[in-house]
Amino acid sequence: MLKQVRIKKVVEENYRIKNFVLDEKIESIPGQFAMLWLPRLNERPMCIVNSDPLTFTVAKIGPFTEAVHRLKEGDPIWYRGPYGHGFEIKGKNVLLVGGGYGVAAMFDLARSATKKGLKPTLIIAAKTKKDIIYEYKLKKAKIKTMVATEDGSAGSESLATNAAEELIKSNTFDCIYSAGPEKMMVALGEIADKYKIPAQFSTERFMKCGGLLLCGHCEINGVLVCKDGPVFDWKTLKNLPDFGRYHRNQAAQKIPI
Ligand SMILES: Cc1cc2nc3c(=O)[nH]c(=O)nc-3n(C[C@H](O)[C@H](O)[C@H](O)COP(=O)(O)OP(=O)(O)OC[C@H]3O[C@@H](n4cnc5c(N)ncnc54)[C@H](O)[C@@H]3O)c2cc1C
Ligand code: FES
Incomplete structure (x- = not known):
């Protein structure tokens, strides 16, 4: 059921990402999603x-x-939710890796983990300095943060996966969490296997019915x-052959990632 709410605050994070704070509160766990709806644009x-x-x-x-x-x-804006299966917070020391807007989901998870007494370390992965989001929020929340940019314009010049492996070599992590580009998560999964650390990743597929189980559009190998x-x-x-390789467009055609 769609609910209409008002936008309380808009915060520009960078040249292509904004935060929309709504005049609303709900019960949800980090990693869950909602469907946003706008007139004539669907959801x-x-x-x-x-x-x-x-x-x-x-x-x-788009x-x-x-x-x-x-x-x-x-x-006004409309939403329904929350939907889906979120992150399960496990262990004591946890490594979080966020790419693009995935950093926001990792920040939410880091805050919840901290409240539960865990020690999160978060890697912000970005192409360049101008792509970084949420660094100021992480600082304010006193969450241990590392920035890795591909061109070295901020933080260390490295891919998120290299930065993660360096941290894993000198720390003991009980779980790795990530939200970001699928290829990055596949590479992180391989590192998780190499060091025998469990990992949980947030995935995305085009959704038509969004949680109503009517369309099957969001399916990955079953x-x-x-x-x-x-x-x-x-x-x-890692047992889903299409993960990291194909997604589906609005016409449900398989598109290489
Ligand atoms: C569970 C989930 C959580 C998400 N969370 C966020 C979020 O927190 N912030 C955010 O900005 N976006 C998020 N997204 C992605 C967001 O839903 C899409 O960016 C949005 O649907 C694009 O709509 P559009 O009309 O602007 O662009 P479109 O014209 O619909 O899309 C532009 C391009 O992106 C591709 N695309 C659209 N949606 C997806 C998708 N889900 N997976 C892969 N490719 C896609 C299209 O095929 C097209 O090539 C999430 C998606 C899912 C499934
Ligand atoms: S979006 Fe998942 S079944 Fe329709």
Whole structure:
């Protein structure tokens, strides 16, 4: 059931990503998603990056997200949710790796982990300095953070996976969590296997019915991202041949990643 709420605050994170803080609070766990709806544009899945106040971190990539980016404080927006299976917080020392807007989901998870007495270390993975988001929030929340940029314009000049492996060599982590590009998560999964560390990753597929189990559009080799995911154990994902290789477009055609 869609619910109409007002936008309380809009925060520009970088040239293509904004936070939308809504005048609403819900019960959810990190990694779950909601469907956002706008008149004439249908609806799209977005990760819940804070439940109180309900917040979404949206990257502008196409018609729906461009329309969301045009919204101002006080404007109405509609949502339904939460949906899906979120992260299971395990262990004591945990490594979190966020790429793109996935950093927002990792921040939410890091905050929950800290509240439960865990010690999270978060890697912000970005192409360049201008792609970094949430660094100021992590600093304020006193979460141990490392920045890795591909061109070295901020933090260390390295891929997230190299940065993660360096940290793993000198620390003991009980679990690895990630949200970001699928190829990055596949590479992280291989590192997790090498060091025998369990891992959980947040996945994305185009969603038509978004959690209503009517369309099957979000299927990856027999699992439904909207119901069984979006968060899966790496041991499940590594047995799905399409993970990291193909997604489906709006016409359900398989497209190489
Ligand atoms: C569970 C889940 C959580 C998500 N969380 C966030 C979030 O927190 N913030 C955010 O900015 N975005 C998130 N997304 C992605 C977001 O739903 C898409 O960016 C959005 O649907 C794009 O709509 P659009 O009309 O702007 O662009 P479109 O025109 O629909 O898409 C532009 C391009 O992106 C591709 N695309 C669209 N959606 C997906 C997808 N799900 N997977 C792979 N390719 C896709 C299209 O095929 C097209 O090539 C999430 C997706 C899922 C499934
Ligand atoms: S989006 Fe329709 S079944 Fe998952």
